[in-house]
Amino acid sequence: xxxxxxxxxxxxxxxxxxxxxFRVEKGAMLxxxxxxxxxxxxxxxxxxxxLPANVGSVKISGRKIxxxxxxxxxxxxxxxxxxxxxxxxxxVRETVSLGRYPHQQGWFSSWSTEDEDAVVEAMRLxxxxxxxxxxxxxxxxxxxxxxxxxxALAQNASILxxxxxxxxxxxxxxxxxxxxxxxxxxxxxxxxxxxxHDINLAAMYxxxxxxxxxxxxxQIGEPHEVIREQDIEAVYQxxxxxxxxxxxxxxxxxxxxxxKRKTEINxxxxxxxxITAERVLYRSRVPLKTVSSAxxxxxxxxxxxxxxRHVDANYNVDDSVEEMKSYIEQKGIKSTDTIGMMTAVxxxxxxxxxxxxxxxxxxxxxxxxxxxxxxxSKAVERTMQVGTINTWIMVNGILSEEAFIQAMITATEAKTxxxxxxxxxxxxxxxxxxxxxxxxxxxAATQQGEQLPYAGPVTEVGKLIGLGxxxxxxxxxxxxxxxxxx
Amino acid sequence: MSKNLLAYIVxxxxxxxxxVLGVTIGTVTISPVVLWxxxxxxxxxxxxxxxxxxxxxxxxxxxxxxxxxxAAFQGLLKNPLADPYTLGVSSGxxxxxxxxxxxxxxxxxxGSFTLPxxxxxxxxxxxxxxxxxAKLVDRxxxxxxxxxxxxxxxxxxxxxxSLMIALTGEELRQIIGWLLGSVSMRGWPYVQMxxxxxxxxxxxxxxxxxxxxxxxFGEERAQHLGVDVKKRKLAILIGGSVLTGAAVAxxxxxxxxxxxxxxxxxxxxxxDHRHLLPLSFMNGAALLxxxxxxxxTIISPTELPIGVITAFIGAPVFAFIFFRQRKGGTSNA
Numbered sequence: 001x002x003x004x005x006x007x008x009x010x011x012x013x014x015x016x017x018x019x020x021x022f023r024v025e026k027g028a029m030l031x032x033x034x035x036x037x038x039x040x041x042x043x044x045x046x047x048x049x050x051l052p053a054n055v056g057s058v059k060i061s062g063r064k065i066x067x068x069x070x071x072x073x074x075x076x077x078x079x080x081x082x083x084x085x086x087x088x089x090x091x092v093r094e095t096v097s098l099g100r101y102p103h104q105q106g107w108f109s110s111w112s113t114e115d116e117d118a119v120v121e122a123m124r125l126x127x128x129x130x131x132x133x134x135x136x137x138x139x140x141x142x143x144x145x146x147x148x149x150x151x152a153l154a155q156n157a158s159i160l161x162x163x164x165x166x167x168x169x170x171x172x173x174x175x176x177x178x179x180x181x182x183x184x185x186x187x188x189x190x191x192x193x194x195x196x197h198d199i200n201l202a203a204m205y206x207x208x209x210x211x212x213x214x215x216x217x218x219q220i221g222e223p224h225e226v227i228r229e230q231d232i233e234a235v236y237q238x239x240x241x242x243x244x245x246x247x248x249x250x251x252x253x254x255x256x257x258x259x260k261r262k263t264e265i266n267x268x269x270x271x272x273x274x275i276t277a278e279r280v281l282y283r284s285r286v287p288l289k290t291v292s293s294a295x296x297x298x299x300x301x302x303x304x305x306x307x308x309r310h311v312d313a314n315y316n317v318d319d320s321v322e323e324m325k326s327y328i329e330q331k332g333i334k335s336t337d338t339i340g341m342m343t344a345v346x347x348x349x350x351x352x353x354x355x356x357x358x359x360x361x362x363x364x365x366x367x368x369x370x371x372x373x374x375x376x377s378k379a380v381e382r383t384m385q386v387g388t389i390n391t392w393i394m395v396n397g398i399l400s401e402e403a404f405i406q407a408m409i410t411a412t413e414a415k416t417x418x419x420x421x422x423x424x425x426x427x428x429x430x431x432x433x434x435x436x437x438x439x440x441x442x443x444a445a446t447q448q449g450e451q452l453p454y455a456g457p458v459t460e461v462g463k464l465i466g467l468g469x470x471x472x473x474x475x476x477x478x479x480x481x482x483x484x485x486x
Numbered sequence: 487m488s489k490n491l492l493a494y495i496v497x498x499x500x501x502x503x504x505x506v507l508g509v510t511i512g513t514v515t516i517s518p519v520v521l522w523x524x525x526x527x528x529x530x531x532x533x534x535x536x537x538x539x540x541x542x543x544x545x546x547x548x549x550x551x552x553x554x555x556x557a558a559f560q561g562l563l564k565n566p567l568a569d570p571y572t573l574g575v576s577s578g579x580x581x582x583x584x585x586x587x588x589x590x591x592x593x594x595x596x597g598s599f600t601l602p603x604x605x606x607x608x609x610x611x612x613x614x615x616x617x618x619x620a621k622l623v624d625r626x627x628x629x630x631x632x633x634x635x636x637x638x639x640x641x642x643x644x645x646x647x648s649l650m651i652a653l654t655g656e657e658l659r660q661i662i663g664w665l666l667g668s669v670s671m672r673g674w675p676y677v678q679m680x681x682x683x684x685x686x687x688x689x690x691x692x693x694x695x696x697x698x699x700x701x702x703f704g705e706e707r708a709q710h711l712g713v714d715v716k717k718r719k720l721a722i723l724i725g726g727s728v729l730t731g732a733a734v735a736x737x738x739x740x741x742x743x744x745x746x747x748x749x750x751x752x753x754x755x756x757x758d759h760r761h762l763l764p765l766s767f768m769n770g771a772a773l774l775x776x777x778x779x780x781x782x783t784i785i786s787p788t789e790l791p792i793g794v795i796t797a798f799i800g801a802p803v804f805a806f807i808f809f810r811q812r813k814g815g816t817s818n819a
Binding site: 094 | 560561564566693696699700702703706707709710711712713714715752756757758
């Protein structure tokens with residue numbers, strides 16, 4: 001357990017660090033964040049005792065570090081500083097073996113099996129056993145870094161202080177190294193304090209974060225308390241956006257570059273939609289921010305190409321995503337830049353309409369096939385069939401995250417209303433259908449022009465979406481029925 | 487492990503060979519048989535044991551002392567160009583020795599040990615001055631800064647010595663000969679004078695072999711690893727100065743041994759101080775015995791000062807190390 005109380009100090013009289021206090025329990029990992037020159041490394045040196053504290057104290061298990069003899073302190077606390085250049089070279093094994101220095105006693109060599117085991121184990125953990133006999137200066141920066149981490153691990157100390165441990169490492173080794181340290185922390189009850197350059201890595205691995213600014217604690221707490229847009233922006237003087245990690249309950253940030261790329265003004269127009277018997281295709285000159293339930297590239301992202309492809313009603317391919325991708329590529333379009341949907345409906349019956357509001361225009365594109373209507377409130381297990389209502393809403397404006405969701409809701413409500421209006425029935429239950437079993441929806445926005453923070457039915461854009469989707473869907477159903485009759 | 491064993495065997499063989507050559511070759515060639523059978527040739531045995539052997543042993547001790555001190559200084563300063571000579575420590579020791587001779591100083595209770603003790607004091611003082619000044623100039627103590635500081639101090643101390651020599655007027659040749667370094671005509675008393683200090687100094691350095699390994703990664707890193715840096719650094723500086731002082735007191739300034747030997751040893755056997763220190767000790771002894779042999783035989787009957795031979799080998803090696811460091815430095819950065 002490491003306890004820092006009112007710590008102030010620096011080089012000489014001048015305090016670089018002032019009044020820092022925190023406590024890290026056994027098995028926990030604290031990340032220190034802060035911009036260049038915020039005093040991270042100085043704080044580390046104060047904690048490790050390389051620099052004396054002017055005020056305050058650093059205690060390990062209740063005992064001040066100044067009261068520990070050098071060797072005993074090294075048995076309690078292992079430090080990994082930033083990489084250094086050396087005039088002479090040791091082999092990897094010799095370097096890692098130095099980690100056992102604090103455990104060596106007496107005038108003569110006292111290399112025990114415990115020492116040997118600790119060295120081999122540390123090399124194994126850092127995956128450097130195969131370099132054992134290599135001279136350290138012949139290794140790459142990343143490999144050297146792992147050797148020094150192994151040296152620190154070989155100390156078998158209960159506290160690990162790390163100064164940017166992932167320096168020089170590629171992403172795979174960054175992950176491996178932090179996984180190992182985290183695992184060691186949990187298994188061996190280590191206390192870990194580490195400086196991080198990368199805010200996202202710190203948020204992922206640390207239990208607690210400390211945000212340092214001009215030598216003072218700006219914020220300390222769990223990652224969600226520290227990784228806040230306004231705090232990060234204030235300390236790092238840069239614009240960031242906070243978003244959740246896709247798989248872990250940890251906050252992450254994304255940088256927002258200030259360099260404005262020269263973006264073309266892009267205005268989506270209904271006449272730019274190309275409609276053939278094979279597909280509906282819209283190609284935008286700039287990427288549109290998109291949220292969709294498409295076959296190819298579903299979810300959210302930025303895409304230039306939007307395709308709704310006609311397939312036979314009996315279309316049955318094992319890997320429809322791959323098949324659709326290769327179809328897109330065959331057309332000379334990059335599948336990674338394309339949203340791809342499928343429908344059994346004749347695509348030349350697609351309804352594409354433009355609606356104008358005070359903020360700008362929206363375009364609604366619908367292909368409707370209702371042969372497979374479903375009343376969702378009475379849904380039972382059904383076999384999946386292609387035969388679908390695909391709805392696209394494309395907005396010339398800037399939609400917020402919540403506006404995307406509201407646009408989806410509004411569109412779905414309008415679609416359901418259209419089905420009711422057209423008296424589309426669920427053939428199984430005989431009640432009015434709310435959709436078909438494989439409907440897809442897409443909302444895309446240019447993110448240029450006016451800010452549209454909301455898209456519910458009371459907003460201008462919401463009103464247009466409701467009206468447009470209703471009209472287009474009704475029209476689409478009518479065309480579909482006519483075609484069926486013929 | 488087998489590599490280390492081989493290192494010691496090879497070094498011992500070299501040393502043994504050097505000793506045998508050193509005592510048998512000369513104006514009169516003596517059969518090695520005399521070594522273990524003095525009765526076979528009494529006159530030869532007399533030359534061997536009273537003239538050649540003390541000379542060889544003294545050369546060996548001086549070489550060993552300078553080499554192990556050089557190895558320790560290099561490790562401590564992480565500077566491959568550091569040795570007692572390039573750091574100016576030898577000059578400091580010379581000033582101590584010349585002052586003792588010049589003023590006829592004899593410290594109470596020390597008797598004949600006055601000379602080595604004054605030499606050591608001169609060495610130690612110079613060491614601290616050079617370190618202090620280099621640190622003032624450049625906190626990071628870059629290789630070039632330290633060596634330049636050594637040269638500045640060497641030149642200054644050299645001028646002090648010249649002044650004292652000029653003032654003595656007499657025995658000029660002898661003092662200059664001594665300054666250039668020589669182990670000739672010293673005899674067993676000189677061996678006795680130097681031996682205890684060389685044993686103590688070497689032992690102090692050997693006790694710090696693991697610390698020297700740790701300090702190769704920098705003092706801060708060494709502290710992280712649990713080395714009591716202040717204490718250990720002082721011990722190493724004192725140990726190295728004692729060795730330099732003892733060597734200079736008996737043989738004058740012999741340059742570059744402390745540079746060449748650790749460098750070669752490191753190149754062949756690695757830079758682990760646990761072995762580097764004892765191996766440098768043995769190889770330094772062997773090298774200086776051979777150099778002394780060359781000094782007295784190359785233009786026989788005239789003897790060259792041994793320092794001329796070591797500088798002849800050492801200066802190019804110095805240039806080579808400097809070149810390699812600089813080249814390596816730019817490509818690694």
